[in-house]
Amino acid sequence: MSNKVEALKELLYKMADDQLILGHRNSEWIGIGPIIEEDIAFGSLAQDKTGHAWNLYQLLEKMGEGDPDHMAFSREENAYKCSHLTELPTNGDFAFSLVRHFYFDHAESLRFAALSNCSYPDLSGLARKFYSEIKYHVFHANSWVKNLLNGNEESKAKMITALKETLPYALGIFENGPHEETLISEGLFIGEEALKAQWVEHVSGLLSSYGVELDFNVEPKVGGRNGYHTEHLKPLLDEMTEVVQLEDKNMDW
Amino acid sequence: MKRVSLDPRVSRIDFAEGENPQNLINENIDQWETYEVFTQKKRGDQHQHVGIVHAPSKDLALVMAKEQYARRGYCVNLWVVPTASVTATEYEDSDIFDSVPEKTHREAVDYKVKGKITKYLESKKTMA
Numbered sequence: 001m002s003n004k005v006e007a008l009k010e011l012l013y014k015m016a017d018d019q020l021i022l023g024h025r026n027s028e029w030i031g032i033g034p035i036i037e038e039d040i041a042f043g044s045l046a047q048d049k050t051g052h053a054w055n056l057y058q059l060l061e062k063m064g065e066g067d068p069d070h071m072a073f074s075r076e077e078n079a080y081k082c083s084h085l086t087e088l089p090t091n092g093d094f095a096f097s098l099v100r101h102f103y104f105d106h107a108e109s110l111r112f113a114a115l116s117n118c119s120y121p122d123l124s125g126l127a128r129k130f131y132s133e134i135k136y137h138v139f140h141a142n143s144w145v146k147n148l149l150n151g152n153e154e155s156k157a158k159m160i161t162a163l164k165e166t167l168p169y170a171l172g173i174f175e176n177g178p179h180e181e182t183l184i185s186e187g188l189f190i191g192e193e194a195l196k197a198q199w200v201e202h203v204s205g206l207l208s209s210y211g212v213e214l215d216f217n218v219e220p221k222v223g224g225r226n227g228y229h230t231e232h233l234k235p236l237l238d239e240m241t242e243v244v245q246l247e248d249k250n251m252d253w
Numbered sequence: 254m255k256r257v258s259l260d261p262r263v264s265r266i267d268f269a270e271g272e273n274p275q276n277l278i279n280e281n282i283d284q285w286e287t288y289e290v291f292t293q294k295k296r297g298d299q300h301q302h303v304g305i306v307h308a309p310s311k312d313l314a315l316v317m318a319k320e321q322y323a324r325r326g327y328c329v330n331l332w333v334v335p336t337a338s339v340t341a342t343e344y345e346d347s348d349i350f351d352s353v354p355e356k357t358h359r360e361a362v363d364y365k366v367k368g369k370i371t372k373y374l375e376s377k378k379t380m381a
Contacts, residue, residue, distance in 0.1 A: 035285075037306050041320040136319070143312045151309070 004186050007179030008120055009063060010081070011189060014177065014225055015111070016056035017082035020072055021233070022104060023049030024240050028090045029097065041140065045101070048133050055129070059122050073244045077234050078227035081177075085169040087224070087233045095148070095155075099162040102141040103170035103203065109134050110198050119187035142206070149210045163207070163214060171196070171220035288314040289339060290322050291332035300332050308333075 026046035033039025057068035065071060085104060090097055112134055115127040148155040174196035183189040200216050207214055223229065285307045291300035303322045308314035314333040323331060342349070352359060 035307060037308070037317040037321060041317065044320055044324060140316050143316050147310050147313055 004182060004188070005063065007182040007186065008123075008188055009060060009065065010177050010179050011183060012056050012060050012063075012123070014081035014083075016053045016060065016071070017080045018086050018104070018173070019049045019053035019056065021080070021082040021236065022086040022100070023047070023053060024236060025086065025088075025090055026097065026101065029094075032092075034094050042097075045137055045140065048137065052130055052133075055126055059126065062122070069244075073241045077229060077237060080229065080233065080237075081225050081227065082229075082233070083169070083173045083175065083224040084221045084230050085166070085172055087230050087236065088169065089232050089236075093162070095158040095162040096166060098141065098144050098148070099159065099166045100170075101137070102145050103166060104173065105134065105137045105141050106203050106206075107170070107173050107195070107199050109138050110202065111195055114190045114195060114198075117187075118189060123188075146210050149212060160212060163212065167214065167216070168218050168221045171216075171218065172222050172224065174199070175220065175222040175225040177225050285309045287336040288318070288333040289336055290314075290318040291334070292318075292322055292326075292328045293330040293332075294327050295329055300330070305336060306333070311335075 023046045026042060026049065029039065030043040030046070031039065033042055053072065054068055057065075057071045060066075060071060061068055085100060088096075088100070112127040112130055116124050116131075118124040118127065145159065148159045150156075174192040176192050177183075180191050180193075184191045204214065204216055286309075287305045288308055288311075289305055290303050292303050293300045306314055306317040306321055308317050311333060315331055318331050318333050319328075322328075
């Protein structure tokens, strides 16, 4: 059985990295969103994600993992444990970005609901702290997905394509880490398998109510939790850390 | 043609040779209808009109209104109403609000301080 602290660190890293990378991806819509109101809304959600990442990195700092800025900006690519879903480029496709937001935020909502019972009080505290923001994120995602699925033929077709194409990546969120048994036996987390089952039931039910039946028995895109990433992560990290790399490492922001 | 910009999102866009980026803008784009937004600062307060949003439906109007008008201040409840549902007077008829000079007793000029008095009483209440 692996060490409890190592298991907790692994859980925190993958959660924080998911939030950081997805926050960055979603922020790419700022200034070029489909309409001004949604531009502001999507940017605001992205900022919340980055805030969640910062809070999670702070927990890791408390556990001796160093400075949150270092964790966010100065690690090697394979040290990041984000899922492939969060890395995929936006490519100006708002349907894809919305669907990613929809899939991810339902997983996040269920994950933090489970973590509100975590035996590590700092993490259960964060789960409660994030509750209202995540509730609103899910409300935002559902409203858009429902409206576009019930819009015109074009919006429906774009959404269904995005829902199908993104699904294998979304299932990759639940890739098992090396410490699943420890996380479960120590009462830290219900484990990825259990979370995935909750997510599939919840999301398929919701999509059904919007009139869409998807086959969830598809092969998940995995690797991210073990440091194996798509070719899209490295360019993202280079872009995200461009200013940090220019400046004096000890500069105070 | 690759454009080099400080904004990497702009640099990533691949324009065809000689193409004017202006052409990428659809001038005939339809606008969604507008909704009037009302926020309530606390339960029991009157809802206050704060502005408008564009939205394709009632539920997305709530989402947009939440983000534009309830992000930076206290709010416990939001109303959105399609602008088309509002019945209004004409500005050219604004003289209907005038009255003859000798009826100043009707004008509520003395109530100007009412807001200040209420505010003072409220502040005393919270201090106590």
